[in-house]
Amino acid sequence: MASTVTAAEVSKNFGAYQDAAVREPVVITKNGRPRTVLMAYEDFVRLSKRDRRVQRTVDLSDAEIEAVETAELTPDPAQLTAPAGKHAAD
Numbered sequence: 001m002a003s004t005v006t007a008a009e010v011s012k013n014f015g016a017y018q019d020a021a022v023r024e025p026v027v028i029t030k031n032g033r034p035r036t037v038l039m040a041y042e043d044f045v046r047l048s049k050r051d052r053r054v055q056r057t058v059d060l061s062d063a064e065i066e067a068v069e070t071a072e073l074t075p076d077p078a079q080l081t082a083p084a085g086k087h088a089a090d
Contacts, residue, residue, distance in 0.1 A: 002027050007035070 002025040010017050010028050017026050021038040028036045057065070 002037070004029060004034070006030075010038070 003020060004027040005017060007028050007030045010026070017038060020026055022040045025043070026038040027034050028038060060068075
């Protein structure tokens, strides 16, 4: 669970909130609205690796659509973490 704090409070006690962010994300608000999140570097790296390229389906070629429609998953869960276009065994 994330804690929520104002930007002014973070400014006054940055070191304490930096330490807290190692344990859980700290949501920083401005004018009562969530604006930024302070988090552990390891969490940032982990989340960054999950970024995926997004492409609109209307921009796909007929061959790409057919490849998606005929694709099959293997029971190997390692395939789910392999980079796009690569197989875990590669």
